[in-house]
Amino acid sequence: MKPPPPFVASLQVTPNYVILHGDPETDHNFLLVPSCRISGIECPFIWGPSAYPGYFSDAWQQAQPGGAAPVRYPSIGLGINSARTRQQDQLHIHMAGILSGVQGQLNTLEAAGKITSDRAKWPVQVVPVVGRDPKTGKAVTHNYRALIFREKSELKQNLFMLLGDHVPAARMHMADQTLIVTPRNAGGFYVLNSDPVSVPGGTGSADFLLVYA
DSSP states (O other): OOOOOOOOOOSEEOSSEEEEEOSSOOTTEEEEEESSOOOOTTOGGGGSTTSOSOHHHHHHHHTSTTSSSOOOSSSEEEEEOOTTTOSSSSOOEEEEEEOTTHHHHHHHHHHTTSOOSOGGGGGGOEEEEEEEOTTTOOEEEEEEEEEEESSGGGGGSOHHHHHHHHOHHHHHTGGGOEEEEEEOTTSSEEEEEEOTTTSTTOOSOSTTTEEOO
16 A cells, blocks of 8 residues: 555545645645545445445535635646556545646537437547646647536536446446546536546546646
8 A cells, every 4th residue: 555645734624525735736736535445446335326426526616716625727627547547545536727628629529429418328439638748748649438417417426336337348447447527618517537448549547638737
């Protein structure tokens, strides 16, 4: 098990989670960390019926103006990393900026009929999204399974369970999955999922699309 991070003050503590600053500490880099012990997306508990369903919805609310961790950036991205790419063995949702141009790409793909809200199609709706290598700063393209939430209320469901129920390949390789949520211009959200095992050209890291520093 990796060592715990240095002590940091909580921005808010609730019965279900705590809100913390991310590293580096900026006005668009925060974390939502479940209060209970959950190693990561690979933990069967988190995508089971007894898990608290509202982590992503609460992260979105806390990242808004007036929340405990208002993300000051043109647009917000929420994301979790796979077991291989995360830094800590405790589930945490990044509340950060979303890279400029990502939503425009998704809007264009939706207009071309390549992304829909049909959950049955989520496993095969694989689209390319240009991001940025966090180490080099260079543009890099990865493939993601993309889904539309047309209503903001859809974010209140357990996204981990949704992924496990509708994408069999992801359920077989849960430790390798990344999940990213970002607002949709027409309302609702885009939900992206990828991994380097079952998605050709995929990635297990949300860091290519999120902005922390």
